[in-house]
């Protein structure tokens with residue numbers, strides 16, 4: 233079983249368009265019915281918008297703990313407000329109350345309360361789902377607004393995808409990674425056999441590509457690069473290509489700017505399925521072929 237993670241240094245580079253196209257293309261060849269998809273962008277999960285899956289299972293995600301004050305026991309001494317470094321406890325009349333959004337779950341207040349009025353409680357921070365899409369099984373999740381532990385939820389989503397892959401003897405997990413280089417990206421990248429970085433030829437895009445490549449190098453995950461909307465700013469495209477050549481990073485293709493991608497998204501379809509002959513679809517097929525060769529999957533040409 234091998235894992236491919238699709239990454240980008242920032243949001244809006246077309247990462248999910250690429251992942252959804254790969255999900256479609258994986259359903260056509262030797263890999264048909266042997267791939268599991270995982271949407272690791274749990275803060276803004278949108279692969280499901282394109283794959284239109286049907287939920288078959290959903291479970292709560294317990295993401296840490298928060299403090300709770302028992303108003304009947306609280307004497308209003310104010311010690312907890314003083315010890316809370318996250319400014320999460322405030323006076324409310326004769327007692328003190330915890331702001332659940334600001335609470336970091338450190339439990340310092342619990343140890344300092346002289347009358348044991350504060351206890352820690354598990355927090356329901358979101359849900360994770362197993363769904364059937366027209367191209368295969370998708371694991372995805374939704375983190376509640378202002379809740380943390382997205383790295384833990386990414387790990388859970390990937391674990392579920394890997395378990396199904398092992399149980400069913402599938403070959404391949406395709407992971408739509410989160411944007412950026414933070415904790416959820418690290419969770420999405422760890423254990424991957426290969427990363428595809430979707431870059432865009434803007435000054436910010438080039439800078440963010442460098443950062444995400446540093447992350448994959450740190451975790452010893454080999455990386456390939458493709459450039460989305462490569463014809464929009466040729467100078468930026470030339471800069472990315474020169475950088476990849478200098479760093480010995482394989483460039484697997486360029487996707488031209490193509491309104492078909494937006495039209496496909498509006499229709500809730502990968503562009504390769506919506507308009508197979510569109511310039512972007514043809515570029516994506518070539519990139520997919522190169523990525524699959526690089527994955528060296530058994531029995532796949």
Ligand code: SF4
Pocket residue numbers: 301305306307308309310311312313327328344345346347348349350
């Ligand atoms: S430390 Fe305990 S008793 Fe004092 S204000 Fe806080 S909750 Fe109330």
Ligand code: SF4
Pocket residue numbers: 298299315316317318319320321330334335336337338339340341342
């Ligand atoms: S658990 Fe920590 S962050 Fe939360 S209210 Fe208590 S001291 Fe503040």
